[in-house]
Amino acid sequence: MASAKRKRTDDEVETSTPRKLRTRAANEDEPDEEAVPEVSTPSRRTRGRQIVEDGTPKSILKKSGAFNGVSGTTPKSHRKLLFTTPSKSGKTETPNGLPTIVRNADRSARRKSNRKLLERTLNGADSDEEALDEEDTLAQQILSDEEEEDVQGQDAPDIGEQEDIQIPETPSKRARGRPKGSGRQRKQRSPTPPQDLPPYEEYFWQNRAGGNKTSNNTLSAQCLLNHDEYFQAMQCYEDHHNSEKEFLLELHSRAFNQWIFELEEGFNVCLYGYGSKRPITERFTAHLYDHLCGQSPYMGSKKTPKIVVINGYTSGTTMKEILNTVASIIIPPNTKTPNQLSSLLAFLLDRLSESPPSHPIPIILNSVDSPYLRKSPTPSMLASLAAHPFINLFCTADSPNFPLLWDVGLKAQFKFLFHDATTFAPYDAEIDVVETVNELLGRSGRRVGGRDGVGFVLRSLPENARSLFRILITEQLAVLLADDDDRGANGDGPTATPRNKRIVSTKNILPEATQGVEYRVLYHKAVEEFVCSSEVGFRTLLKEFHDHQMIESRKDAMGTERLWVPFRQEELEGLAEDLSGDSF
Amino acid sequence: MEHQRCYIYSPPEADERAAKRRRITQLNSPLVHFPERLQGYRDIWSQQEERIQNTLEEGDRSTLQNIANFVSAAAEPDCVEYLAIPTGLIIAGPSIASHGPFFDRLGRKIKEDANNAYLLLTSGEGPNLKTLLKNLIKKVASRIDEDDEENLGRPGTSSRNHPRLLDFDLGHLLGWQLKHQAQKIVVAIQDSEAFDAGVLVEMIDLFHSWLDRLPFVLLFGIATSAESFEDRLSGKALRHLEGRKFDVTQSDEIIEKLFSTTVASTNVPLRIGPNLSRRILERQRDHVQNLQDFSDGLKYAYMSHFYANCLSIFLIETLSFKDLASDVFEATRNLHSFRRWVEDMLESGRGHEVRKLLGSDQYLFENIVEHVRSGREVLSALSGAATVLAHVREALQMSPHVPLSSIWIRAASGEMIGSPILRETMLAIKKASSDKLMQLFASFEKVDETYLLFDPGKYQRDLEELVNANPNSAPLRSQHDVRNDSLRTTVVAQKVLLSKHKAALSEQDKAYSDLVGRFHDEINEYFSATFIDPRALFLSEILMFDLRSPHTEVFQPKPRFAIERSLASPHDYLGCDCCSPGGVRDREAPLSSSQPATAILYQLYLESGALINVSDLWSAFNAIAGDENEDEESKTMALFQCALAELKYLGLLKPSRKKNDHVAKMMWKGL
Numbered sequence A: 001m002a003s004a005k006r007k008r009t010d011d012e013v014e015t016s017t018p019r020k021l022r023t024r025a026a027n028e029d030e031p032d033e034e035a036v037p038e039v040s041t042p043s044r045r046t047r048g049r050q051i052v053e054d055g056t057p058k059s060i061l062k063k064s065g066a067f068n069g070v071s072g073t074t075p076k077s078h079r080k081l082l083f084t085t086p087s088k089s090g091k092t093e094t095p096n097g098l099p100t101i102v103r104n105a106d107r108s109a110r111r112k113s114n115r116k117l118l119e120r121t122l123n124g125a126d127s128d129e130e131a132l133d134e135e136d137t138l139a140q141q142i143l144s145d146e147e148e149e150d151v152q153g154q155d156a157p158d159i160g161e162q163e164d165i166q167i168p169e170t171p172s173k174r175a176r177g178r179p180k181g182s183g184r185q186r187k188q189r190s191p192t193p194p195q196d197l198p199p200y201e202e203y204f205w206q207n208r209a210g211g212n213k214t215s216n217n218t219l220s221a222q223c224l225l226n227h228d229e230y231f232q233a234m235q236c237y238e239d240h241h242n243s244e245k246e247f248l249l250e251l252h253s254r255a256f257n258q259w260i261f262e263l264e265e266g267f268n269v270c271l272y273g274y275g276s277k278r279p280i281t282e283r284f285t286a287h288l289y290d291h292l293c294g295q296s297p298y299m300g301s302k303k304t305p306k307i308v309v310i311n312g313y314t315s316g317t318t319m320k321e322i323l324n325t326v327a328s329i330i331i332p333p334n335t336k337t338p339n340q341l342s343s344l345l346a347f348l349l350d351r352l353s354e355s356p357p358s359h360p361i362p363i364i365l366n367s368v369d370s371p372y373l374r375k376s377p378t379p380s381m382l383a384s385l386a387a388h389p390f391i392n393l394f395c396t397a398d399s400p401n402f403p404l405l406w407d408v409g410l411k412a413q414f415k416f417l418f419h420d421a422t423t424f425a426p427y428d429a430e431i432d433v434v435e436t437v438n439e440l441l442g443r444s445g446r447r448v449g450g451r452d453g454v455g456f457v458l459r460s461l462p463e464n465a466r467s468l469f470r471i472l473i474t475e476q477l478a479v480l481l482a483d484d485d486d487r488g489a490n491g492d493g494p495t496a497t498p499r500n501k502r503i504v505s506t507k508n509i510l511p512e513a514t515q516g517v518e519y520r521v522l523y524h525k526a527v528e529e530f531v532c533s534s535e536v537g538f539r540t541l542l543k544e545f546h547d548h549q550m551i552e553s554r555k556d557a558m559g560t561e562r563l564w565v566p567f568r569q570e571e572l573e574g575l576a577e578d579l580s581g582d583s584f
Numbered sequence B: 001m002e003h004q005r006c007y008i009y010s011p012p013e014a015d016e017r018a019a020k021r022r023r024i025t026q027l028n029s030p031l032v033h034f035p036e037r038l039q040g041y042r043d044i045w046s047q048q049e050e051r052i053q054n055t056l057e058e059g060d061r062s063t064l065q066n067i068a069n070f071v072s073a074a075a076e077p078d079c080v081e082y083l084a085i086p087t088g089l090i091i092a093g094p095s096i097a098s099h100g101p102f103f104d105r106l107g108r109k110i111k112e113d114a115n116n117a118y119l120l121l122t123s124g125e126g127p128n129l130k131t132l133l134k135n136l137i138k139k140v141a142s143r144i145d146e147d148d149e150e151n152l153g154r155p156g157t158s159s160r161n162h163p164r165l166l167d168f169d170l171g172h173l174l175g176w177q178l179k180h181q182a183q184k185i186v187v188a189i190q191d192s193e194a195f196d197a198g199v200l201v202e203m204i205d206l207f208h209s210w211l212d213r214l215p216f217v218l219l220f221g222i223a224t225s226a227e228s229f230e231d232r233l234s235g236k237a238l239r240h241l242e243g244r245k246f247d248v249t250q251s252d253e254i255i256e257k258l259f260s261t262t263v264a265s266t267n268v269p270l271r272i273g274p275n276l277s278r279r280i281l282e283r284q285r286d287h288v289q290n291l292q293d294f295s296d297g298l299k300y301a302y303m304s305h306f307y308a309n310c311l312s313i314f315l316i317e318t319l320s321f322k323d324l325a326s327d328v329f330e331a332t333r334n335l336h337s338f339r340r341w342v343e344d345m346l347e348s349g350r351g352h353e354v355r356k357l358l359g360s361d362q363y364l365f366e367n368i369v370e371h372v373r374s375g376r377e378v379l380s381a382l383s384g385a386a387t388v389l390a391h392v393r394e395a396l397q398m399s400p401h402v403p404l405s406s407i408w409i410r411a412a413s414g415e416m417i418g419s420p421i422l423r424e425t426m427l428a429i430k431k432a433s434s435d436k437l438m439q440l441f442a443s444f445e446k447v448d449e450t451y452l453l454f455d456p457g458k459y460q461r462d463l464e465e466l467v468n469a470n471p472n473s474a475p476l477r478s479q480h481d482v483r484n485d486s487l488r489t490t491v492v493a494q495k496v497l498l499s500k501h502k503a504a505l506s507e508q509d510k511a512y513s514d515l516v517g518r519f520h521d522e523i524n525e526y527f528s529a530t531f532i533d534p535r536a537l538f539l540s541e542i543l544m545f546d547l548r549s550p551h552t553e554v555f556q557p558k559p560r561f562a563i564e565r566s567l568a569s570p571h572d573y574l575g576c577d578c579c580s581p582g583g584v585r586d587r588e589a590p591l592s593s594s595q596p597a598t599a600i601l602y603q604l605y606l607e608s609g610a611l612i613n614v615s616d617l618w619s620a621f622n623a624i625a626g627d628e629n630e631d632e633e634s635k636t637m638a639l640f641q642c643a644l645a646e647l648k649y650l651g652l653l654k655p656s657r658k659k660n661d662h663v664a665k666m667m668w669k670g671l
Helices: A002-026 A029-040 A044-050 A060-071 A077-087 A087-122 A136-141 A142-154 A154-168 A171-189 A200-206 A225-235 A242-253 A256-264 A278-293 A319-330 A339-353 A379-386 A408-414 A433-440 A444-448 A450-459 A463-492 A498-509 A519-528 A535-547 A569-580 B013-027 B036-075 B096-113 B129-144 B171-180 B197-210 B226-232 B236-237 B251-262 B274-287 B293-307 B310-315 B326-331 B334-345 B352-357 B361-395 B404-412 B420-431 B433-443 B456-469 B508-529 B549-555 B559-568 B597-607 B614-625 B629-651
Strands: A268-272 A308-311 A361-366 A391-396 A416-420 A551-554 A561-564 B006-008 B086-090 B116-121 B186-187 B216-222 B241-246 B483-491 B497-502 B611-613 B653-655 B662-665
Touching: A077 B508, A136 B216, A200 A444, A225 A433, A225 B629, A242 A278, A256 A268, A256 A278, A256 B293, A278 A361, A278 A391, A308 A319, A319 A339, A319 A361, A319 A379, A319 B006, A339 A379, A361 A379, A361 B433, A379 A391, A416 B549, A416 B559, A433 B629, A444 B614, A450 A463, A450 A551, A450 B549, A463 A535, A463 A561, A463 A569, A463 B086, A519 A561, A519 B096, A535 B129, A551 B086, A551 B129, B006 B420, B013 B236, B036 B086, B036 B096, B036 B186, B036 B216, B036 B251, B036 B293, B036 B310, B086 B197, B086 B226, B096 B116, B096 B186, B096 B216, B096 B293, B116 B129, B129 B171, B129 B197, B197 B216, B216 B226, B216 B629, B236 B241, B251 B274, B251 B293, B251 B404, B274 B549, B293 B549, B310 B361, B326 B361, B334 B352, B352 B361, B361 B404, B361 B433, B361 B508, B420 B508, B433 B456, B456 B508, B559 B597, B597 B614, B597 B629, B611 B614, B614 B629, B629 B653
Parallel strands: A268 A391, A268 A416, A308 A361, A361 A391, B086 B216, B086 B241, B116 B186, B186 B216
Antiparallel strands: A308 B006, A551 A561, B483 B497, B611 B662, B653 B662
16 A cells, blocks of 8 residues: 555656656757756755655754755856866866866766666666766765655665666766665675675575676786796695695595495495595505405516506597597407497406406496586496496596586496595696696696797798788777777766766777678788688698687677687787888 | 505505504504404394395385296297287386386396396497397397407307398397297386486387387386386387386385384394484485395494494303403493492492492393393384383274384383373274274284283183173274263253263173273373383493494584584694684684694685685785795795695685686685
8 A cells, every 4th residue: 555655646746747847858958057957956846855854853854855955056067176186186177177077977968767667677776775876976966865865775675665766767876876876885894795695595696697896907028937837836835734734635545445346346436526636536446456466366477467547537538539448448459449438348348247257357447527528428327337247446636526427327228326525635747737727717828938938949840821910910909999999089078977988998898799700801811911722722831820829709799701820919919010021 | 555546455564564564553452352343243134134134125025026937928939929019117116226126126036037048238228229129139248258349240140151240130149049048038127217218219109010029027116107108109119019018116115014023023133223214214215215225324333332342242142251351340340330230239238249340240241141132122022012012002993103113212212201292002902992903903814922911811801701791783882982971951041061981781791891991991001111211221321323323424424513613623633722713712723823834825815705716815815824034935835836736626616717816716614
């Protein structure tokens, strides 16, 4: 019932104000004048609010009304001058540019209010509080409103009600003023607003629209270490947790006999947890070797047990190699084995069933979840290999979600027992740290040894190749500069209001689509400059670059191939300079 | 070695002696009597395994036999008309994991029965018709000679007059068939749902056209229903098939059977306890539905018991006192149940016995042997009573249907006395009419009578006499039967009063009521005598394995949780002094520079948003982990890069092209 009543009062207010506004706007053609009544329709607003909320302190309401009422006739220039200085140092020069500011601000306010309305309908009233837009000179004009709202801001439903009334009344102004106040207040209070959210809430909070405000800082090129520097630094580094890590390892090795028992009982074992598990598998392999040596077929004989060790993380590990290694144990040499993978597997399994070895063949597999072993036939083949009673698979898994690799059927075949084997040991063999970081930051160009490396390669290439590389760099720079120009045109003027901010931020996303140079374009340029005469020649030149990892290529969403040199703008400029200069 | 892909392990030469020393120290580990325990485990488990195997075979023996009969009864090869391919639609149910073993068993059955060829195809082997045929032919060919595909052309092209056949030509199959004269060529499609319907239709078409030369029989494994399988095929393909439906026993039924034979049966030397049973069954129901997994879970429980509990040695029946180390007795005296037992004895004033138990290993040993025996009896009686209860409920057709497994679990946790399920059943017995009671007595014949402490036969004979003496055809009713009650409505002072009224009982009914009453009392007594709390038994720790801990971690690991925990609070694993969380309990340790670099970076990562500026991350990292000393920055940077690379390796980070030097967050902790 209450809400219905409120609605009605809304309607009353609405029917009276908009018409007035429109007439006024029609009378006064100056844009900043138009803003005046919107800013301060004091009596009406206070009335409307008083109807709605009785609980709010009267004094503040009155104050705001009085304040606005006084200022209603005077131009805002006064207040602007008064208040702009503290908020933005750059605004000292603005007085003469006042009309544009106001116009722009107004325009953006309209847009914003529209957006706000949309957001509210989509997300509910709460989204107001998330509007984290910053400085706006006009906000200062309604400072009084803000103060008042800070008091009311404690009471969330009230805000909603106010919005309901006031947005239709003076849409642009009200919508702008309020969220600004609340948003800013919030921001000042705590830079990382919500604490101790449940994980899912945190996910949504961090993924909310416009929630990703990160600085534009970048790492300087010298900052990141290259391989030599990295290894040098790591060599001097002494981990003060060494004894604890050693103790962890010691703890895990107490379970060796248990694991052997489990393997003997026909289970396979999979270790997981943080840290490289190679130290464990190494020790376990040694332990298992000793254990087998003490068993019947090897005791006192010259024969030694055969344990297959596979490093899944090494690039290029294939099922074929794994099977061949297993085959080398169970099949006498010089026996012809099938070529095809599936028949080789079937052959091995048959062989194992028909003439079983004296004990199950242990396979130690480091990183069963490595990218090289994830592709389609490999997991299922591994599973059917592991399912054989005369194969003992002892493997480790690094990634947190590795069980997702296997469906129920494969899991049943693997017959895994899982053990937490957190070691905190560094992933020395598994990761190439420098390379990974460069890739992560899109700086794989550093792989060739940076600018100098590229120069070195180029010097060894024919003139044509250098020209092609120069064209590519110039084109790529041109694309980058074009982006920058767009940015400059919109964002450099004194009217850097939130609207432009947004454009800047979208511009930052843009390069993703336009990164690099289209293959066709590059080819035509190259032909024009007589670098090559045919596509074959062009390809040959590009291949050389590819081989030295000096360029990268990718198909974009439209399917067109794009090529680019994996360097930053500064480095590209430097390269272009080198190329055009006489250093070559 | 670490960068080599695959190799055969060979021990480092110099390390030989160290390895030996290690071996010796590990032999001294607290594995008292391990070989004996291992033997005990093998003996006991082999019994269980046999039971499991029998149950499994029992479970689908009839289905397998039916299918085998169907295959051999299918149209004889010399039949003139080749109208349709005989097809078996095997409704194998939704538990896909058990399909594989089922089809393996089916294959063995079909092959052993007659000279049949059994070719099993899975969806992976048939992405299109060509590959499917190739694989099919390869499977046949592998039977003849274990050679590669280059020799595969031989069967078809043995004579030079013929052109060389392509490797997906069914001509190969024909050649093979001419040579081997298989009675049937059974092609089993294990997971028909995963095949492209078009491939199946083409295959059926093709097989049909060869049916005059090759005696095909098709078997389709269906996880959904025969109707939905039919819907996927075209009308023409359906005309080529002559189908028959076979229902495979669903895995949950088999699980129930397995449970009753391996856990809730009367002669089980080592039982798994109610908590673990509940866990295993829940896992079956909610996650895996896999028979193999059930027996694995059971096996692992047995393994854990015999491996980790040195007292499990008392489960071996042929044990003599002199074989045992005194440690074992010392351990026994520390058992909870021993203490309880001894305290009880002290209360009842048997102090000298207690003294003897504490002082003499020999005396203790005799007592242990005696108690292991009696404890087993008690547990068997309990299991027997649970079975009886389940039988009673079934015979009286009580709803809801409560499976034996849940009855047993309740009984084994000592919750049965006074539980609603027991009261309800007793009430139902009181109310039962004579025909139902007859069925109930008849069903007792199936129960193992060793632990049935009363004689149902006596009641059965009495009841038969009563029924025979009954002149009416209607069954006799007891006085508690609802139908003997009538409600009387009286209106007094404008209020309605309801009153129950017992109908007058006939002579026979009275006699019957008397019988029911006696039976009820006796069975009630039986239940209250047998449904004890097994955990109160002396040596219950030995007789029953009920630890959830190794089972849960080993079968349902939480790798992601483990990694998140190790990074968010490394102290939990490292246990070092420097990174301890201080006074704050149950909270993650505050960030400190002493933590491992990756842990620090991970916690910063948790604080940041979905998009992370690496430059800012570096400054934050440097502020925490870095030294004041500027020269050390390259070391800090190395650690930073290493940590960043590790996070990437763990899949927590992804490159982002949205902004320069930004990375995208991939995982939210605890999500």
